[in-house]
Amino acid sequence: MPMIYVDGQEIEVVQGENILEACLNAGLDLPYFCWHPAMGSIGSCRQCALVQYQNEDDTRGRIIMGCMTPVSEGARFSLKAENAAEFREAVVESLMLNHPHDCPVCAEGGECHLQDMTVMVGHRDRRYTGKKNTYRNQYLGPLIHHEMNRCIACYRCERYYRDYAGGKDLGAQASHDHLYFGRHEEGVLESEFSGNLVEVCPTGVFTDKPFLKQYSRKWDLQSAPSICQGCAVGCNIAPGERYGKVKRVHNRYNQDVNGYFICDRGRFGSGYLNSDLRLDYAGIKNPDGSFFAVHQQQALDTAAGWMAGKKIAAIGSPRASLEANYLLRELVGAKNFVAGFSDQEAELMGSITTILQTTKAINPSIKQMESADAVLILGEDVTNTAPRVALALRQSVRNKAFELAEQMGLPAWQDAAVRNLAQDQRSPMTIVSALDTRLDDVASTCVSLAPDDIAAFGYAVAAALAGELTDNPSADATAQMLKTAKNPLIVSGSSMAHQGVIDSAAAVADALDKATSMLSFCVPECNSLGLALMVADGLGGSLSDLVKRAPKLDALIILENDVYLRGDKSQIDQLLASGTKVITLDIHENSTLDQSDLVMAAASYAESQGTLVSSEGRAQRFYPVHSPAAERLPSWQWLLRLANVMGHKKLSKLEHFDHIVAACAKSNLLFAGLVDVAPLNSFRDRGSKIPRQTHRYSGRTAMNSGVSVHEPQQPKDHESPLSYSMEGLNRDQPSSLMPFVWSPGWNSNQSLQKFQSEVDGPLKGGPSGVRLISSSLQGADLSQQIDKVTLTAHQWHLVPMQQIHGSDELSAHTEEIAELAGRGFIAIGQKVAEKLSVSEGDGLLVTQGEVECSLEVRILSRVAKNCIGYSVGYPEAQGLTAGSLVSLKADATWQRSGAEMIASDKASFEQVISDGGASNV
C-alpha cells in the first residue's frame, strides 16, 4: 500500500483512493460538502482543499481539491498549510453570503454538517454587507419540507435524487448564485426514496416534514439500534424518541444491508406508533362488545384460566419477533401452532425457504447485489416489494460504467466523469412482469407476461442455459446475458403469489451453475422468513386446517396478527366466532381484535426487543427505543408471564430475553446462530451500558414536570446492554449496539465516518446480524408443472400490485403514508380502458365471484395480455385474491377524487379569496 505524507506525517493509504478519503481514514478532520461516500466526488464545493507539493524541496505547493486528487506513492500534502486553511475558510465565508443563519429555528440545527464545517474551518466574522438572495419554497408532498434559503448549492440532493435513486422530478435549476434545487413546479416528490434527502442535504433545505410537526433536537432524542419492520429487507434504522413518541427514523449504517439509505416507508412509516389506534391497556370484552380495561395480572389470570389444561391453539405472526413466535409455539405445542400466513403465503414461503437452503446460488446481501453485472427479475416490482433492494439494483446496472472507467484508468469515485463516459450504457437487466415496474427505466429488456407465462419464461431460460433448444428468442437472449455475466443475479419473490414463478427463478439460478450466481427472493413481511423457518417442520398445518379444528378448541391465542388479512372474511368469521375464547396480543386496533374476548396491549417494535430474519436470511436484533407506555408489554413478556401463570414446565424456567434466545437457538438447527446476533444483556463497554441518550440530552429532570414535579426514576433496562441514560460511551461498541452516531466536532450524520473502519467500509464494531441460511451444492428440487389458467371471454387475470405506500398493514396507519397511498385502484392497459370507456381516475366495478369492489382506474403503459393489476392490501380491495379471474365494468356511481378546478372557477375562487376570504363562501 502506498505511503503519503500529510503535514510531514507518514500515512499508509489505499491504492486508488483520493486524498480526502485518505485523510478521513487517517482520522484527520478535512471539511467537505459535495463529496459523499456512496456518491463519490464531483469537485463542486471546493471545501476539501489541501496543498500538494511536487517533492521534498517544494515549499510553495499548490492548492488541490482532496476529493478530486488520487493518492500516489510518496505524494506530499499539507492540511494545515496557511493558504489551504485560509481557502477553506473563504469557501465557508462565501457559502454564508446567502445563508440565512436561522439555526435556532432550523430543523437541521444541532446535526448540521454546515454548522460543523463552519466551526471546523474557524470562520466567524463575515465581511459581506450586501443583501441576501431569497427563494420561494416549494410544497414537495407530505414527507419533505423545503427551505431553499438555506441552500449552499452542494448538488448532493440532485446527485442523490436523480443519479443515485433514479428520480426524475427534482434537480438543479437556473444558474450562478440563483441556483434553485427543487421541482419544475410544486408537487409531491415521486421517488420512493425521497426521505434520504433529509440525510443527504448537509444543511436544512430538505427536512423531515412529519418530524417538524413534533420537533426535537437530535441531542434531545433517545435512540436505539433497530430494524425496520416495513418489509422483509431488514434495513437497520435508528428511531428517535422523546416524550414517549417516536419522532423520527434515521438510517443506521450497515454496510451489507442498507448502507446509507432507506426507503420512505421505512423512514416515514412509523407514524402509526403514535396513532390513536394504539392499545394502552389489556381488556376483556363486555357482553355488549365493548372492552373493559384490566390490569396486566388480571388479563394474564383470565387467559391462563381459559387456557390451562384446555384444548388450545395459537396463531403466530410474520410481523412479530422470532422470540415471541417461539414462546407462543412452545406454549401451545408445535402441533397447535399455525404460523399466521395465509394458506397461499404459507405454501410460497415454504418453498422459498426450501429453495434458499438447497439452491446452488448465493442468497446475496444487498451489498452483493450491487455487484451484479446482469440481472433477471421474474415477476417482482422490486421497488414496491423490497424497496431498498431496488435501489441496489439501480446501482448494479452501473457496473458497465465502472468497467468502462476501469479500462480508462478512471477511478470509480470520479462520479461525473464516469457517468459522462458511460452515458446510457448499462449492465443488462431483464424484467419479466405482468405490469409496469418502477425499475423499467433502467432495464435493457422488459417482457410483459401473465404470471403463468412468467414461470414458463423462467423455465425456458433455464432450459436454454442447460443447452436445450427453446422456441423463445427472448429467453435465449436472457440466458446468454446471464451466462456471460461475472455476477449474474436472479430476483423473484412471493408478490405474484405464484408458485411457478418462484420455482422457475430457482431453476434459472441452478441451471446457471456458477459459483458467483445469486438468487434473491422478495418476501412480504419483516419476519416472514424467520417464521417460515420456524414452521418448516409443517407440524402445525395451515390456517384452513385450524378453521376446521376451531369448534373443538377451548381457546385460541393470536399474536400480533390481523387474521382477516390472511383469509376469506367468512372463513375468519367462522374461526373467531366458533365459541372458542379468543385471546389477542396486538399493538393497535384491527378487525381481529374486535372479535376477540381478551386483548393484551402489546408493545411496538420501538418499545420492545426481538430478532427478525430478513429476506436474506440475516437474523438481526432490534431494541426498545423507549420503555413501553402505560400497561403495554412486549409480546414476549406477555407470553413468558402467561407461561409462568399457567405453570408451563419448560418456559417457566426462562427469565430473561437472552434465555429465550438461547432456548430458541437450541430448538432448531437453523437457529443456532441466533446467540451470536447481538451481545448478551451482560455486555458492558468499559464497564458501562451503552447510552440511548446523547451526552447533551437536556431537561431530563424537568421534561415531565408538566405532569408531576416529582422526577421519575429513569427506566431500567434489564434485558439489553443499552441504558435509558446519557451516561456511558457510544464509540466503538459492537455495531448491533449503535443507537446513534456522534463524534466531537461532527454533530451530523456525517460523523458516521468516525465509526467506519475506513471510508465506505464496515463499521469498527464489526458486521451486524448473522446469516442463518446458506446455499448448498445440492440444487433445488423443483416441479415443472404449471397449471395453465383458462380465461373465458370478458375475464381478466388479477395481478397483485404491492404499493410501497398503502399495501403494508402497519405503515398505512401513518397519516402521511395514507395520503400518499391514495384510493385503492385497479390498473389496466390503455386498450382495456378504451374498451370499457374509462380513463384515469374513473371508477371500475371489479367482480370476483361474490366479491365486488369499486376501485379507481389507473392506466399502465405495460400490461400483459388479459392481466389487470389491483392495489393489494388496500381496504377498498379487500376480498380480491391474487391470481383469480374477475370481470370489469364501469362504475356509474363513481365520484372522481380531488376535483380539478377549471380555469373559470379558479378565477372566481381567487376573487372570493381577495374579497375577504373563505367566510364569504
Next chain:
Amino acid sequence: MGKVLTRNIEPGKAPTDMAAYEANGGYQGLRKAMSGMSPQDCREVVSASNLRGRGGAGFPTGMKWSFVPMDDKCTPGHKYLVCNADEMEPGAFKDRLLMEYDPHQLIEGMILSAYCIGADISYIFIRGEYIVAIERLRKALEECYAKGYLGENILGSGYKLEMYVHPSAGRYICGEETALINALEGKRANPRAKPPFPQVSGLWGRPTIVNNVETLCNIPHIIDRGADWFKSLGVGEDAGTKLFGVSGRVKNPGCWELPMGTPIREILENHAGGMQDGLQLKGFLPGGGSTDFLTSDHLDLAMDYNVIGKAGSRMGTGTMIILDDQTCPVGMVLNLIRFFAHESCGFCTPCRDGLPWTRQVLEDIEQGRGKVEDLDTLEYQINYIGAIGNTHCALAPGAMEPLQSALKYFREDFERHISGGCCPYHSGRGA
C-alpha cells in the same frame, strides 16, 4: 502580406457562396487531402505548422489532436469534431466575421480536421444570437451535401462525415469546451472535471475535439499550402495570421487580419486609428474581457502568445478593449465582474458566491460607499477566486484578471473613489 482567412471578406462585399468560395481556391485543401493524403499525413502537416488555438488559450492544435485515440487504439464507436462558435467573450467579434462572410472556409476546415482525427460526426456549436451566421452556415452545409463534400464517401475517398449546426441556448460558459459538450448533450452547461479530457472522453463519452472557429479556418490553407508557408506568415514567434480586433474609444474600431506578432502599437495606431481626439490611452485588455490590463508601456510588444504572457496578460482572442483616461476603471472592472458573476454556471463555490461578493464590494466602491479595508477584501478575493485550481474551471480566474491588474495599475483610482466618497469620473454622483 496577403490576406488568408479574410481573403474573401471585404467591407461591402457579399458573403461567399459555394461558387465564389471555390472560384477563389476553395476546397483545394479538401481535394488535396482526399486524393492521397492519409489522416496521419494531414495531422503531421498541422503539427508542423505550429498552429495554436485561436479561442484564447493558444494550445498547439496538432498536439491537442494527438491525444485522440486513433485506429486500433480506439474502441469502436463515433468520434466527434465540434466547432466552438459560441463567441461570447466581451470584446470579441472575430468568429462572427468569419462565419457570416465565408462560411465555407469554416466547413472545409472542419471536414479536414474531422478527417485528421477520424471523426464521423461534427457539430458547429454556435452562439444563438448569431442568427445571420446560423442561416448562412446552414445554407452552406446544404451546398456541401449537394456537392458530396459531406455525407457518405466524400469525394470518393470512402470517408464519411455528418455535420450539424447547433445554436446554443445561451450562456458565456458554453465557450468552455467541456461545458459546451454538456450543453450539446442537453445537460446543464457546467464544465466537466479534467481528466478525462474530451480527446478521450468527450461528447457522449466518446473521443471529441473542440476547436475555435478561427483555428479551424486556418486548416484548409495549411493543408493546401503547407506548414512552412504557414510559419512564414508570422512576423514574431508564432505562426500564421490572426484576426485582431479593437473596441473602445478609438477612431476606427474594427477587426483586421494581420500577421501573428504584429506589434500592439501598429494595431492600435495604424489600423484602429489611435485614440479619439481629446482622449489618452490609460490601459487596455489585450485579449478580451478576461485578460489582464496592459498599459501604454506595453505598446511595443508583439501580439504573440508568449510575449503577452510574459508581460503579465494573455493574448486571449486577440480582441483588445481600450480604456481611455476619461472612463472610470473601477466602473469598467465592475461592469466586467457583473458580467462574469452573472455568467457563472453556479457549479463551484468560489465562482458562484465569490464573484457576487466581489461585485458587491466594487459596487460599494464605485457608488461611493467604499471603505479602505475593501481594497484588502478585493486582494483577498483575487487570491481566493483568481488562482487556477481553486475553482472548477477558468471562468473565475479569468474574471479576476482585469481586477487584479486594475488594482496594480490604477490603484489610485480605487483610492480616490474611497477617499472622495464618490466616483471621480461621474461628477455629481455620490458626492
